[in-house]
Amino acid sequence: MPRFHALTALGLMLCLPVATAVAKQSAAPSAAPADTACKDVPFAAADAAAVSVPSAADAWGGPRKGDEATLSDRVVRYDIHATLDPVKHTIDGKQKLTWRNRSAQPVCAVYLHMYLNAFESANSTFMTEQRNLNFAFRSDVPVEDGDWGYSKLDRVQQNGQAVRWRFVQPDGGPSTDRTVVRLDLPQPVAPGASTTLDIDFFNQLPRVTARTGYFGTFHLVAQWFPKIGVLELPGERGAVAPRWNVHEFHMHSEFYADFGEYDVRITVPKGYTVGATGEETGAPVEAGGKITHRFVQNDVHDFAWTADNRYAKPLDGFYEGPGSPRVKVRVLYPPEYESNAKPALQATIDSLAYFSRTLGPYPYKTVTVVIPPFNAQEAGGMEYPTFFTASSYKNVDPDTLARYGLDFVTIHEFGHGYFYGILASNEFEEPMLDEGLNEYWDQRMLRERKQRIHATTPWLKRIGFAPAIDGFDGERLGAMTGNPADALGQNSWNRMSSRSYGTVYSRTATTMHDLEQRVGKEALERAFKLYYARWKFRHPSIADFRDALIEGTGQRETVERIFAQQVYATRKVDDSIAEFSSEEALPVPGYVERGGKRIEVTSEALDKAIEDKRKAWKEMNPKAKDGEGPFPYRTTVLVRRDGADVPQVLRVTFADGSSETVHWNGAQPWQRFSWVKRSKAVSAQLDPDGHINLDSDKLDDGRTLDSDRSATRRWVGDITALLQNFFAMLVSL
Template identity: 60%
Template structure:
């Protein structure tokens, strides 16, 4: 491993508090200088380099307060983008002219703004993205691992930036203390400050060179997924918003595992492409495309979103559908797909419309008029499984057989990427600092939908199905297998980049889904659903934090103890659960031998006579109970069951089974590290089991939850669900290869 992170971690906090305009590299620009500094002026700081999930809820009026539906626009629009773009298909390059209009929500003037230049993550191995990739994937696999060669790198060049005709300077800065060679964030110094409450308009000319498909954007052959492609302004957060205590710029570098965070606004985008290319994009088409001189111009507009992406591909087909639900407009649903994956088009369309119904019913109505799904071509799988507002990419299969892994994979990925339209899109959480609020909560809600459908993971292929081999496992069971429950390295609420490895980052999906599954079991399904619906009502078209989700769960459930326990242990901590049945001990309660005190005198019993009496009682009882099970008899039994807690506290139920087939259930819900339960009755204890209804999925080792006085198949049967999930994972790997 190369020593490319020298001083990065230790210096990050210093970088965050330093003057935010600190320059590592400066682009060429006209010599116009920003306005002269005032002695009273204080630069606006960055959000901390290691910011993660806040623990204090946002202020009630954060981001303008909850949207009631009576406002003139769905969101409190902060930014407006007008972009004219032209695709050079041969070079996979996009030239663009962007007019950026931004509103200063703060109470102070702004003299510099910051823009994301995401494509610069792919211009060389010196970017924050590539330097982190080397470290985080050293011991675990990940997406975004493609090796770029000559002619395959990507970047974005600012060619000119002006404010009211005055050319501006810009410089690359490093809000997180990343390598000096990273150019994913630029500071633009303004010719005239933007006053408090004022509006800024910039005219920007840029050139975006797409990389070969890597990390969900780029080209392959005649396929171009144009994402993360334009200069995009950072977010100016105010006190009381997502843990901010002062006005600050939230504009992190493009980290390897991180995604995006932006203000809501309006996009008006014109796209010029070769006429034999099919186009799909965020938003609503404005009239029919216009064709001239071998090129076609498309016009898309969408308000109340925070990003824009599009696809241009030769030879693509189109499948159209529609959907409408209560409270939603009629939605035009479109699937764009290559001919080799024609079998995937209809399943993607159906999964999309089914997801529209489920998410609208359980969270809130879908507010947009379009939804576009793109199936990437063969050899461009890195472009699959990515989300943007009203637009996402799915996966493609040459054959989709109902009841097989291919059908499940199509449905799961489609539902997952659509679901991001709510947790990433409408709720607009900060994916840099709180990936659990998007990836994790979305994974949980997707699995709820699949559970409602009765759709388990069917770990079989078409060939295996013909042989009658079709093992299946519930989705939440599979999630707990990938959740690294034994040794979690990072809190779920940690940011995207301060992670032990990409594998640890990956548990954001599965461990969050598992934690929310267990919270739902404790609060109740109906209560949990009402709480998430309230969370959506309060925070859609705003930017909630983990603390805001926690507060909604507490307010609706009224159970602060349970909600805080789960959040403290897993969102803000790295607790693990491992409760086990340690031992079962039983003995008959026989008449006692020895000396007894009678009338003040010791009388020693006849041990031999006692033994004979006990034997006669056994014989007599056996004659009258010819079908009695071992462990029963004329004498009572005293049994002791010991349980041990090797991790965090969680409410448990202990089911004890007796020799006569009867059961007894007890609650273990305290902070003891071990407990001992005693039973006296006509039968001895033959087995004990924690969590008999299998509600505690966070328990790292379910095999030790049960114990039998004599070996039987109960534990093996309990393990079978996990084994089936392993089979599923193996078959998924084969399919991906």
């Protein structure tokens, strides 16, 4: 933080190199005046978030039935040649970008993302949110002198004519943010027509601090090329008129782009191993001590790659399953993390099988997994189409926290290939559709694998200390159940805190867990399959997901209630047992009628009669248990509700082994239940089957009368608390 203040104080001196570069970029020759009939297309709102109106049936060209010539409706094509200088950590790029105007009006300006400029100075939107809002990003690696990175345009032409450009801030961020650039086209793009832009660009990669960059010889090259924004049309994700969805690069936002074709040539020095999105096509070409690799992938919306001369021999495997091509799985890893390679390969193959079975067949021919080297952990836990980075651990023995971390992150990042990749939701505005739903589906897979979170190490295992909790219980720890600050459907940048953004993962997974408990595991899986089949290779909204859940489960009221409480609003769930008693229902003193006469039963006489009856009963029942006797017991339970209305269950267990169960819901702040039975109550438990993980405090859900187990519950709570920090780190990936 002090270093940021120093940069601000130095002002012009430090900003001068950047300012000079910008001036050079803006000095492109003037273009011919645009067609006066060509009107500017507005931006999506700066506070756009959860969509409540379903998309039109024909949005994004309508559902993909499988008989089309291509998997997606390809809107853009990128032909890129990138040359890496691994010493200076720079990339010289030449790009031919072909874009199709899907709208019914001419387009005279387009917008490109320049994501790397988030790391050019402390004055970008990304960095100012960290500084001014005290947002934290994952492990918060500080940016040291010389660690900054940027991207600049050297030349942009349309059909041989120079294109002018200027940086804009669609979300009202600082004027110093250069993550979105506007191109004013010499020739407007007619409705349904395409245009090609020739772009020369240059990247200075940052030291790995957030998702992308270098460490030593290791390079993770992501968010690296000028990437066109999405032109949304009426009926798509709540749009009522054409709009550019092209938000700035916020600290907690990720990405959103059109499907298209990628043909990328990557030139590196000889001796470097390269992995990338898609299939390597043809043999590498060697010239002048450098090697050029060509990777091609269609029907994706992003492209990333890695290069390092320290990678060990790649570990390869394959997946073959119904409806999928033969999928080559490759793991790239540094020698120090050789032990991570086989577990990562197996977790990826298992994920291919699980996601293909429960959602739909994996459609691509490759998956590349990258294990980052030591000191480059911030490169881990990031997803791109057919390519992702996992985590790296020194020791990944089975049933340890490290092994769980490696498996979890591998499964999670692969899962993004479905929720971020194939479904292609808008991660800027509706991150729950990717991060949250993926987190839930990952936990379902881990549950099926019978894999739990083990809070132990090899040394602790040797002494027999190996506590573990279920994955969904771990999610609950990070779900901010006690005082949720933001609705699940809120966008990625309008958040109270980084912790609140983290609930996109864990609170969504917890909410989906609770919905599964209400509608049934099979019903919810049926709904997710419907959602995937209907919206694959399109761009669904939260409203589209909600409608698929309603149709797939057939339970409209249940789905709409949970969306109203948790997705479009923020409602705490907090039910508790406030009072619990079970006392003998003894005769009481006073007048009674006997034989037509009113007789007073005195306390003294009543006490004697009660004592005599107890004595006689014990003589006849010498083996009676505690809580059994000649008189019935009146059991009373008072339940408090300090939050949202959820279907609740109360179960009271009695000394004779019997139980009473009541179901109730409603917004009343309290409910009282009572029974008169021959046996004394032993315990009262809310949510006895663990269906409501959103409840803010599970410890006040249960009461016992005889044995006090509060210390045991506290010990268990302490153990799970020890796991919370680790799990909070995992869910921020």
